[in-house]
Amino acid sequence: MLRLLRTTSFRFTIVYVLVFAVSVALLGALFYQATFAVVSKQTDMMIDQDMNVLAELFAAVGGGALVRVMKDRAAWRDDGLYLLLSAPSGALLAGNLTSLPPEALRANEAFFNFSFERTRVDGAGREIGVEPREARGKIRRFRASPDAETSLLVFIARDISGREALRSQSRGQITRIAIATVLLGLVIGLLFSRSLLRRVDSVNRTARAIRDGDLSRRIALTGAGDELENLAINLNAMLDQIERLMNGMREVSDNIAHDLRSPLTRIKGRLAEALKGDDAARAEALRATLEDSERMLSTFNALLSIARIESGEAAGAMEPVDLAAIVAELAELYEPAAQDAGFALEVKTQPAPPVWGSRELISQAVANLLDNALKYAEGGSTIGIAVRRNRDDRVQLSVRDDGPGVPAGEREHVLKRFVRLEASRTSQGSGLGLSLVSAIARAHGASLTLSDAISSPNPRGLNVTLNFRSADTRVSPAASARAPRELTAQAQ
Amino acid sequence: MRILVIEDDAETAAYLSKGLREAGHVVDHALDGEVGLNMAGAGDYDALVIDRMLPKLDGVSLLTRRREAGDETPALFLSALGEVDDRVKGFEAGGDDYLVKPYAFPELLARVEALGRRRSAPANVTTRYSVGDLEIDVLTRTVRRASKRIDLQPREFRLLEYLMRHADQVVTRTMLLENVWEYHFDPQTNVIDVHISRLRSKIDKDFDKALLKTIRGAGYTITDAD
Numbered sequence: 001m002l003r004l005l006r007t008t009s010f011r012f013t014i015v016y017v018l019v020f021a022v023s024v025a026l027l028g029a030l031f032y033q034a035t036f037a038v039v040s041k042q043t044d045m046m047i048d049q050d051m052n053v054l055a056e057l058f059a060a061v062g063g064g065a066l067v068r069v070m071k072d073r074a075a076w077r078d079d080g081l082y083l084l085l086s087a088p089s090g091a092l093l094a095g096n097l098t099s100l101p102p103e104a105l106r107a108n109e110a111f112f113n114f115s116f117e118r119t120r121v122d123g124a125g126r127e128i129g130v131e132p133r134e135a136r137g138k139i140r141r142f143r144a145s146p147d148a149e150t151s152l153l154v155f156i157a158r159d160i161s162g163r164e165a166l167r168s169q170s171r172g173q174i175t176r177i178a179i180a181t182v183l184l185g186l187v188i189g190l191l192f193s194r195s196l197l198r199r200v201d202s203v204n205r206t207a208r209a210i211r212d213g214d215l216s217r218r219i220a221l222t223g224a225g226d227e228l229e230n231l232a233i234n235l236n237a238m239l240d241q242i243e244r245l246m247n248g249m250r251e252v253s254d255n256i257a258h259d260l261r262s263p264l265t266r267i268k269g270r271l272a273e274a275l276k277g278d279d280a281a282r283a284e285a286l287r288a289t290l291e292d293s294e295r296m297l298s299t300f301n302a303l304l305s306i307a308r309i310e311s312g313e314a315a316g317a318m319e320p321v322d323l324a325a326i327v328a329e330l331a332e333l334y335e336p337a338a339q340d341a342g343f344a345l346e347v348k349t350q351p352a353p354p355v356w357g358s359r360e361l362i363s364q365a366v367a368n369l370l371d372n373a374l375k376y377a378e379g380g381s382t383i384g385i386a387v388r389r390n391r392d393d394r395v396q397l398s399v400r401d402d403g404p405g406v407p408a409g410e411r412e413h414v415l416k417r418f419v420r421l422e423a424s425r426t427s428q429g430s431g432l433g434l435s436l437v438s439a440i441a442r443a444h445g446a447s448l449t450l451s452d453a454i455s456s457p458n459p460r461g462l463n464v465t466l467n468f469r470s471a472d473t474r475v476s477p478a479a480s481a482r483a484p485r486e487l488t489a490q491a492q
Numbered sequence: 493m494r495i496l497v498i499e500d501d502a503e504t505a506a507y508l509s510k511g512l513r514e515a516g517h518v519v520d521h522a523l524d525g526e527v528g529l530n531m532a533g534a535g536d537y538d539a540l541v542i543d544r545m546l547p548k549l550d551g552v553s554l555l556t557r558r559r560e561a562g563d564e565t566p567a568l569f570l571s572a573l574g575e576v577d578d579r580v581k582g583f584e585a586g587g588d589d590y591l592v593k594p595y596a597f598p599e600l601l602a603r604v605e606a607l608g609r610r611r612s613a614p615a616n617v618t619t620r621y622s623v624g625d626l627e628i629d630v631l632t633r634t635v636r637r638a639s640k641r642i643d644l645q646p647r648e649f650r651l652l653e654y655l656m657r658h659a660d661q662v663v664t665r666t667m668l669l670e671n672v673w674e675y676h677f678d679p680q681t682n683v684i685d686v687h688i689s690r691l692r693s694k695i696d697k698d699f700d701k702a703l704l705k706t707i708r709g710a711g712y713t714i715t716d717a718d
Contacts, residue, residue: 290709297594301592301678333675333683334681336687363675
């Protein structure tokens with residue numbers, strides 16, 4: 001409960017409730033004032049009118065007529081009008097009140113409120129008790145002439161019991177509404193805060209579970225589609241990425257352990273043998289060991305490069321680059337080697353917009369693909385490199401060979417680290433080439449697709465396609481380079 | 493050459509020093525940045541080999557301070573960091589070369605010796621180089637051997653020019669990739685070797701003496717010596 005009171009949403013609620021309560025109180029006060037002031041004024045006006053009529057009557061026809069009229073008027077029952085006419089001596093001449101209320105003389109000729117007890121009468125004229133009444137009225141002294149010694153005292157009042165009851169009722173009502181507003185606000189605020197807190201708690205619980213080592217946990221989505229949901233979706237995506245990286249790392253360390261353990265074991269065995277052998281054997285062992293350690297170093301280098309590229313470091317060094325130029329330079333570097341290995345290197349480039357990337361990394365990716373083609377496209381005769389502008393302004397770079405290719409089922413697999421197909425186990429290579437290419441593609445937000453280079457009559461050859469977004473259509477290269485992009489491996 | 497190795501890992505330092513001494517150099521060695529800075533200031537070295545991560549004072553700051561003090565001794569950075577950005581930082585601090593760990597010793601040796609050469613033949617405008625009877629003119633971009641003109645492709649010319657600038661020194665494949673092709677990665681295939689053999693077929697094939705030699709396990713050198 002205490003936590004609930006400390007939440008931000010509850011604090012907001014308090015502020016809102018206060019604002020609402022003040023508004024309700026103000027509105028109530030205005031309504032109260034407007035209604036009752038008007039009614040009160042009306043009563044006063046009616047009394048003044050009556051008084052004026054009587055005054056005119058008195059001036060025109062004199063005291064006798066006044067007494068008669070007032071007696072007549074007073075004979076009506078229960079219309080809320082109280083009258084009294086008293087002689088200068090104080091004797092009652094007419095009216096429906098037994099005596100002048102004591103407040104009358106004190107108020108002089110101004111309006112005053114008073115209360116008194118009135119006898120209740122049933123239909124047959126029998127008295128059945130008394131009831132308290134509220135009334136408002138004033139007195140006026142009627143003189144025959146301005147300087148007359150004596151005067152008649154006229155008192156007119158109107159019953160305001162109903163109005164007063166309504167007034168106090170309204171006051172109560174307004175107070176109750178104000179209290180209800182505050183209470184309702186607090187309750188809604190608490191409920192709202194609790195549901196918010198529950199959702200934040202679910203995020204916190206997930207975070208704690210992850211901190212405690214359960215990386216597979218995700219924040220439960222409520223389907224509300226609001227900003228909290230968006231936050232949860234983003235956090236989940238971030239967790240996915242972290243998990244992917246962690247798994248990648250675990251896989252790498254497993255693979256390093258595996259791939260380095262075997263050469264190390266081999267070296268150890270060879271050296272132990274060499275210790276027992278003659279000079280020639282020792283020299284041979286050293287030479288083989290040197291070769292092994294060089295291979296291990298290059299494996300290390302490749303792993304470090306992949307790790308560095310995957311950490312997103314490369315994004316900072318990116319600029320608009322011309323794929324056709326990159327490909328032309330690499331083709332120049334590889335042409336002699338390809339020719340020596342019995343391949344024709346065919347370069348086909350179209351004018352294409354620049355892409356956002358690193359010349360160094362893209363060159364390295366293409367170099368790796370060319371290395372692969374030279375190493376694995378046995379029996380092939382042509383290696384093709386092409387750059388072309390695609391639909392929707394993407395620029396496609398592809399390297400294809402007409403060697404044995406990669407079976408469709410294994411394409412996704414070969415992008416992983418250290419994977420070499422059984423068929424190529426015997427040839428040299430760290431098994432890191434394609435995973436480096438895949439890391440570079442990811443760093444550029446480019447899609448990587450493996451397919452058959454030649455689909456009929458019998459599929460063969462490998463076609464590796466990198467699909468880059470052109471530099472001018474990219475909103476934020478750094479941001480989209482970091483976004484995870486799925487790798488696809490599909491047959492054409 | 494007098495070489496100062498500033499490297500905090502004692503074993504690596506000992507290995508480097510031993511290798512460099514065997515190659516005929518005089519080697520001093522500092523185990524941290526501050527000692528290295530003092531030694532670099534006190535001794536007259538032909539080249540500095542500086543690890544980027546050092547206790548007390550990191551390699552980049554060390555070299556920055558030497559350069560501010562007007563010391564122009566060529567320096568090579570050794571680093572476990574190898575991205576383009578790190579390389580750029582190294583060069584901005586006044587480094588002349590940059591080698592990423594793990595590296596092969598012949599690579600380091602070749603680069604350090606190339607640095608020393610740069611110093612002894614300062615940047616005066618040499619436009620003609622010759623080794624034995626092979627001559628190149630960088631301005632006219634002509635190559636002659638025994639007064640016979642040889643036609644080279646532009647890239648072949650740059651390759652030969654680089655080798656000639658470093659005549660009598662070992663030049664590694666990586667150095668060629670970095671300086672002739674401007675790539676900072678190593679291809680897994682023998683692309684450089686093929687380029688070298690093409691070049692060799694043009695400059696050595698029709699002559700008695702081969703000038704462009706392969707140094708096994710290290711790289712190439714162009715030399716008139718046997």
